[in-house]
Amino acid sequence: MRTRDENKEQAIRQKAIKMIVDEGFDGLSMQKLAKAAGVSPATIYIYFKDRDDLILQLWIGEMKKMVDAVLKNFDPDASFEEGMRVQWMNRARFLVENPMSMHFMEQVKYSPYHNVSLTKIDSHFKEVMGKFVQNAIRRKELMKLPFEVYWSVAFAPLYQLVKTHISGRGLHGSPEKFELDEKTMNLTLKLVIKALKP
Structure with a gap:
C-alpha cells in the first residue's frame, strides 16, 4: 500500500x-x-474512495476550518449581543480570508450533496450554537423563531456583505468599490440584533 x-x-x-x-x-x-x-x-x-467521497471530504475539511474559526473566543453563555458580535467578526474574517472555501460551500449547499453534508456537521458546533440560542431566548434577548428564519435574519446580511466585499463592486453597478469595514459590520449587526429582539 x-x-x-x-x-x-x-x-x-x-x-x-x-x-x-x-x-x-x-x-x-x-x-x-x-x-x-x-x-x-x-x-x-x-x-x-471516489469522486463523491472526494467532494464530501472536501466539504467536511472546509467546514471544520470554518467551525474552528467561528468558535474562536466564542462563549455560548455570553449575552446575545456579544455572542453575535464575536460570531460576525469570526465568520467575516474566515470568509474574507478564504473566498474559495466560501464559494465551494455555497455550491454544495445548492447541490445533491447538501443533504449528506448536513449529516456530517460537527455535533459540538451544533450543541454550542444551540446552547447560545436557548440562553438568549431564556434571557428574553432573542425571540423564538423557526431555525431558517433565525439564520436568515442573523447571518444572511453578513454573508451578503462579505460577498459584495469579495466582488469589490457595490450593488446596482455602482462604480465605487465596496469594502467591508468594522463600522459597516457594526451598523448592520446593530440592525440585525434589533430585528431579533422580542
Missing part, C-alpha cells in the same frame, strides 16, 4: 475546490484533477 503524503493531499484538495468553484461539479474529473495537482489519477484514490 502506498503511503499518504500530506502535501499531495493538500494539493489535490486545493485544486479540486478551485476546479469546482470555477467549473462546477460537472467540471471535476479525476483525470483533470490529477493533472492540475501534478499527481497520477491513482494517487487521488489513496486519499479518496
